Amino acid sequence: MDEGVDMAGRSRQIKLAVIGIFAVLVAAFILTYQNPVARASASGPSPSFTNAPAEGNCTACHIGSPLNSGEGNLQISGLPAAYSPSQQIPLTVTLSQDDAVVFGFQLTAIDGTGKTIGFFAVPTTSPARSQVVNNIVEGDQRAYVEHTVDGLIGTDFGSNSWSFVWTAPAELSGSVTFYAAGNAANGDGSPANDLIYSTAKLIQQAAPTISISGRVLTANGTGLRNAVVRLTSSELSVTAPTSSLGYYSLSDIPNGKTYTITVASKRYRFEPRTLTVSADLTDIDLQGLE
Numbered sequence: 001m002d003e004g005v006d007m008a009g010r011s012r013q014i015k016l017a018v019i020g021i022f023a024v025l026v027a028a029f030i031l032t033y034q035n036p037v038a039r040a041s042a043s044g045p046s047p048s049f050t051n052a053p054a055e056g057n058c059t060a061c062h063i064g065s066p067l068n069s070g071e072g073n074l075q076i077s078g079l080p081a082a083y084s085p086s087q088q089i090p091l092t093v094t095l096s097q098d099d100a101v102v103f104g105f106q107l108t109a110i111d112g113t114g115k116t117i118g119f120f121a122v123p124t125t126s127p128a129r130s131q132v133v134n135n136i137v138e139g140d141q142r143a144y145v146e147h148t149v150d151g152l153i154g155t156d157f158g159s160n161s162w163s164f165v166w167t168a169p170a171e172l173s174g175s176v177t178f179y180a181a182g183n184a185a186n187g188d189g190s191p192a193n194d195l196i197y198s199t200a201k202l203i204q205q206a207a208p209t210i211s212i213s214g215r216v217l218t219a220n221g222t223g224l225r226n227a228v229v230r231l232t233s234s235e236l237s238v239t240a241p242t243s244s245l246g247y248y249s250l251s252d253i254p255n256g257k258t259y260t261i262t263v264a265s266k267r268y269r270f271e272p273r274t275l276t277v278s279a280d281l282t283d284i285d286l287q288g289l290e
Helices: 002-034
Strands: 073-077 088-096 102-110 119-121 130-137 140-147 159-167 176-185 195-205 209-217 228-232 237-241 247-254 258-264 273-276
Touching: 073 176, 073 195, 088 102, 088 176, 102 159, 119 140, 140 159, 228 247, 237 247
Parallel strands: none
Antiparallel strands: 073 088, 088 159, 102 140, 102 176, 119 159, 130 140, 176 195, 209 247, 228 237, 228 258, 258 273
């Protein structure tokens, strides 16, 4: 009897131990996947930590150093002063810190109301060094581009960079601000004493319309008068005559489109030209053929 009671007691102890271990694992799972700050960032940070409005930054988890307190820096390169509709803009985020071992980043682009604008595309390399993720911020979905586990280490000691493409919206939508945060980590596996950086860059929308001007020339390079310059697309067809010296000007042309420009002349033949416009174009000269 004593042996049977002892065996029964051991069985209960084992069951309780198994239940305890299971409870710990469940709690860890819930903490990791329901608390964004607790989630590991080696394979990519939780969304919404770019320091954009209504967001935090990496100091929410990585402690010990105030934001932008190190001697390194975080840069976004490739942004133009203004964007045109559907313009594809290659961008590079570079994070530098001389004594850092691993590097991570996250970036988003939002309009003046805080909504995601445009979309990101990352290189199709294998393994992927960056990825696109989404999250809801104040009721609206935001898109983010960020590092992967294979994008933690750069080719140069003391820095790392990630390249991707941002495509502007099909319609002009006001100014766009790019917010980015980066972690220059010491590599000790803990969230302490890493250096966190952030930056923000604003670009404006291009003018909704542009102008195109230039000169129509004869085969020998002199100005051709009374020729007709025509600009066409699937949605537009406009014309302008040339002056006595061959100059022409076309105005109020919708920006961000692709057009074909041709010349009608009784004396010369002209090859059509294709123009993709993103700003005013001057000195678009068109020369006739013999």
